Amino acid sequence: MSVRALQTLKGIIWGRCFLRAGSQSCRCHLRRHYVALPDDIKSLRAVLNPDISKIRNIGIMAHIDAGKTTTTERMLYYSGYTRALGDVDDGDTVTDFMAQERERGITIQSAAVTFDWKSHRINLIDTPGHVDFTLEVERALRVLDGAVAVFDSSAGVEAQTLTVWRQAEKHQIPCICFLNKMDKPTADLNFSMESIRLKLRASPVLLQMPIGSGKNFTGVVDLLTNQKLIWNLTSTRDDGRTFEAKPLGQSEDPELLEAAGEARTALVEQVADLDDEFAELLLTDFSDNFEAVPAKKASLPFQNRTLCSDLQEAVRRVTLARKGVPVLCGSSLKNKGVQPLLDAITAYLPAPNERHHDLVRWYKDDLCALAFKVLHDKQRGPLVFLRIYSGTLKAQTAVHNINRNSTERMSRLLVPFADQHVEIPSMSAGNIALTVGLKQTVTGDTIVSSKASAAAAARRAQSDGGTGTKRGDRSDIGIVLSGVEVPDPVFFCTIEPPTTAKQADLENALNCLQREDPSLKVRVDPDSGQTILCGMGELHIDIVHDRIRREYGIETHLGPLQVAYRETILQEASTADTLDRTIGDRRHLAAVNLSVRPVDFTSCEVAFTEELRVQIQPEIKEAVENGVHSSYLQGPLLGYPVRGVSSLIHSVSVEPGTSATMVSACVSRCMLKALRLAGAQVLEPVMSLEVTVGEEHLSSVLGDLAQRRGTVREIQSRHDNKVLLATVPLAEMMGYSTVLRTVTSGNATFSMELDAYEAMNPHDQSALLKRISGLM
Numbered sequence: 001m002s003v004r005a006l007q008t009l010k011g012i013i014w015g016r017c018f019l020r021a022g023s024q025s026c027r028c029h030l031r032r033h034y035v036a037l038p039d040d041i042k043s044l045r046a047v048l049n050p051d052i053s054k055i056r057n058i059g060i061m062a063h064i065d066a067g068k069t070t071t072t073e074r075m076l077y078y079s080g081y082t083r084a085l086g087d088v089d090d091g092d093t094v095t096d097f098m099a100q101e102r103e104r105g106i107t108i109q110s111a112a113v114t115f116d117w118k119s120h121r122i123n124l125i126d127t128p129g130h131v132d133f134t135l136e137v138e139r140a141l142r143v144l145d146g147a148v149a150v151f152d153s154s155a156g157v158e159a160q161t162l163t164v165w166r167q168a169e170k171h172q173i174p175c176i177c178f179l180n181k182m183d184k185p186t187a188d189l190n191f192s193m194e195s196i197r198l199k200l201r202a203s204p205v206l207l208q209m210p211i212g213s214g215k216n217f218t219g220v221v222d223l224l225t226n227q228k229l230i231w232n233l234t235s236t237r238d239d240g241r242t243f244e245a246k247p248l249g250q251s252e253d254p255e256l257l258e259a260a261g262e263a264r265t266a267l268v269e270q271v272a273d274l275d276d277e278f279a280e281l282l283l284t285d286f287s288d289n290f291e292a293v294p295a296k297k298a299s300l301p302f303q304n305r306t307l308c309s310d311l312q313e314a315v316r317r318v319t320l321a322r323k324g325v326p327v328l329c330g331s332s333l334k335n336k337g338v339q340p341l342l343d344a345i346t347a348y349l350p351a352p353n354e355r356h357h358d359l360v361r362w363y364k365d366d367l368c369a370l371a372f373k374v375l376h377d378k379q380r381g382p383l384v385f386l387r388i389y390s391g392t393l394k395a396q397t398a399v400h401n402i403n404r405n406s407t408e409r410m411s412r413l414l415v416p417f418a419d420q421h422v423e424i425p426s427m428s429a430g431n432i433a434l435t436v437g438l439k440q441t442v443t444g445d446t447i448v449s450s451k452a453s454a455a456a457a458a459r460r461a462q463s464d465g466g467t468g469t470k471r472g473d474r475s476d477i478g479i480v481l482s483g484v485e486v487p488d489p490v491f492f493c494t495i496e497p498p499t500t501a502k503q504a505d506l507e508n509a510l511n512c513l514q515r516e517d518p519s520l521k522v523r524v525d526p527d528s529g530q531t532i533l534c535g536m537g538e539l540h541i542d543i544v545h546d547r548i549r550r551e552y553g554i555e556t557h558l559g560p561l562q563v564a565y566r567e568t569i570l571q572e573a574s575t576a577d578t579l580d581r582t583i584g585d586r587r588h589l590a591a592v593n594l595s596v597r598p599v600d601f602t603s604c605e606v607a608f609t610e611e612l613r614v615q616i617q618p619e620i621k622e623a624v625e626n627g628v629h630s631s632y633l634q635g636p637l638l639g640y641p642v643r644g645v646s647s648l649i650h651s652v653s654v655e656p657g658t659s660a661t662m663v664s665a666c667v668s669r670c671m672l673k674a675l676r677l678a679g680a681q682v683l684e685p686v687m688s689l690e691v692t693v694g695e696e697h698l699s700s701v702l703g704d705l706a707q708r709r710g711t712v713r714e715i716q717s718r719h720d721n722k723v724l725l726a727t728v729p730l731a732e733m734m735g736y737s738t739v740l741r742t743v744t745s746g747n748a749t750f751s752m753e754l755d756a757y758e759a760m761n762p763h764d765q766s767a768l769l770k771r772i773s774g775l776m
């Protein structure tokens with residue numbers, strides 16, 4: 001695997017489990033003017049069910065290399081979760097513990113880590129940064145209440161952050177931005193703010209100003225409190241646990257004083273623009289002196305004010321309403337600025353009860369939880385991470401899984417703290433729980449206390465207009481939390497066990513892995529009988545392969561990686577077919593007349609003419625639909641799934657005694673004829689690619705892309721680098737990371753995501769057809 005892939009893998013497997021022995025000690029010295037960790041941080045772990053208002057379920061999202069791992073490591077360290085500061089460059093982060101633990105076969109990965117910060121419970125939920133794991137991000141976002149976006153302040157918004165940001169917007173998750181790497185000579189606050197504004201179309205609310213730049217970056221001015229937060233680190237080994245907080249006084253550097261004054265006025269004006277309540281306060285109480293606006297309510301001139309009217313609360317309202325995003329600065333690597341980031345998480349991001357979760361209201365105080373990650377532990381079996389939305393989850397009780405329509409018993413309930421998994425008897429709404437014993441639950445399932453509770457919720461939903469999610473044709477309305485949409489895999493390859501005796505073990509491993517990862521698809525080729533792995537990218541398949549070896553002890557052989565093409569049609573066509581077959585003494589006779597026409601590439605439909613719809617018997621209708629759908633599974637050209645076709649059934653006649661299977665077979669055969677007549681066409685996955693490269697290597701990258709059928713959309717300048725935006729067919733991108741590293745001597749990074757399925761041009765299509773049919 002490439003260095004980049006390995007680095008990315010490190011990001012993906014971040015935060016995985018943590019069965020580390022030994023307690024931790026965090027001795028802190030609280031001196032005058034100095035801020036350090038309060039001693040009570042550890043003891044708060046005794047509070048296993050904190051008040052819901054004190055819980056923060058958050059994720060950290062970032063482009064690769066922005067500093068997510070480093071920032072996370074610092075958070076875990078300052079909160080007392082870890083004893084030593086890990087360094088990604090030295091390979092001793094929490095991540096690397098994971099690798100060792102996996103080597104020892106103890107499992108495990110964790111989807112969430114729990115720690116306390118100043119009387120708040122923070123559940124940090126892993127959001128991997130690589131596009132192959134977009135589904136994991138989506139799954140994590142589903143259970144997050146807030147997120148921190150980490151940026152490299154010299155690069156601003158980069159491709160992967162943009163993708164994850166869009167996903168966060170879809171789930172309406174309030175965010176905070178952390179401009180990391182302020183110690184770099186090229187760090188640029190204004191550029192980063194502008195790129196948040198332009199690329200993310202967000203309204204950045206600057207809460208801190210950096211003090212000094214490059215290696216002279218020493219801390220920040222907190223614009224709310226008008227305080228300087230300074231890290232006077234005495235050596236490179238200084239962990240930055242202690243920092244100095246003092247009011248910005250007149251004796252300061254006049255330039256800093258002026259800049260901070262202007263930035264605070266801009267902040268106050270911006271918040272007033274975004275929050276009416278604050279604007280009213282400003283106009284009535286502080287119209288002639290914005291500088292006197294207090295940071296916190298405690299410092300308001302009159303205490304009986306019932307409105308939450310201080311600046312910090314106004315910023316909070318703005319953040320929760322997603323009208324603006326607070327921006328903080330720091331350098332995680334240099335141990336500066338992470339504690340205020342933790343403060344900001346507790347101050348601005350929402351508690352679970354401040355988020356609106358549809359459907360949950362139907363459960364009132366009954367249990368309703370979402371399984372958002374399943375892991376397999378060798379000793380304890382499947383571990384299921386649940387986000388509890390309402391009610392209480394109790395150990396040693398049976399719970400009902402609505403999606404599987406099954407009831408199963410949960411044996412133990414755990415909280416994933418650093419040094420141990422703490423077992424607890426029950427857990428209330430807002431929390432993240434790790435459960436043992438749920439053997440049938442799959443990622444995305446909704447868990448409730450009983451079947452009766454689900455039925456009661458369904459009745460409430462029905463009487464309130466029935467906004468529950470209807471599942472298939474079931475007559476009951478299942479009140480399920482929406483899971484995640486699983487995108488189509490773009491790559492596939494065969495997988496073989498070392499010996500046929502290991503086939504059953506391989507099947508078991510693949511079943512377990514699929515339960516954990518819904519974006520992994522496994523099927524058996526009907527012609528060859530081979531097992532086929534389908535995944536989201538080279539890295540995804542690589543990791544699955546590696547996990548089968550490490551965690552299940554099976555050395556498998558992977559066939560060459562192939563692109564998952566699709567097929568469609570170019571024009572409309574109509575045809576008819578008759579199937580007349582006698583099997584034994586039974587005659588099967590069916591005839592069908594249908595037409596197909598192209599629609600957009602995302603869907604495939606089947607419909608019946610108005611007249612036929614009222615006449616057709618339900619079992620014949622089902623058989624016809626099955627026939628059409630099975631023809632969509634294998635296109636006429638290369639046998640890839642069909643997309644973008646709408647079929648209309650004009651007539652069907654079936655002689656009595658004809659089996660449903662024969663009706664389906666007749667329809668499938670007719671569909672195949674129709675698809676051929678309609679001019680079948682191969683669709684290929686086209687990726688959008690972003691390459692950041694030093695100017696001197698730009699021409700080599702462009703030359704290489706031209707050979708890959710790439711289309712350059714734009715070349716932007718970013719400091720000394722060029723950012724190249726292009727689209728390239730996925731088929732041309734195998735092993736790109738290695739080639740890119742070679743042509744740029746390691747001076748480039750790239751990220752890639754599926755842009756669209758596009759029709760291949762006739763020349764490329766005929767080359768592909770020849771290659772696949774073995775003629776080339």
Ligand SMILES: Nc1nc2c(ncn2[C@@H]2O[C@H](COP(=O)(O)OP(=O)(O)OP(=O)(O)O)[C@@H](O)[C@H]2O)c(=O)[nH]1
Nearest residue numbers: 007011064065066067068069070088181331332333
């Ligand atoms: N100068 C500087 N470098 C930093 C800072 N934070 C992280 N880095 C470096 O940036 C590189 C990437 O850091 P990571 O923390 O691994 O970033 P990440 O976002 O987790 O990256 P992936 O795991 O690849 O997704 C490492 O070499 C870090 O040492 C910072 O504040 N300043």
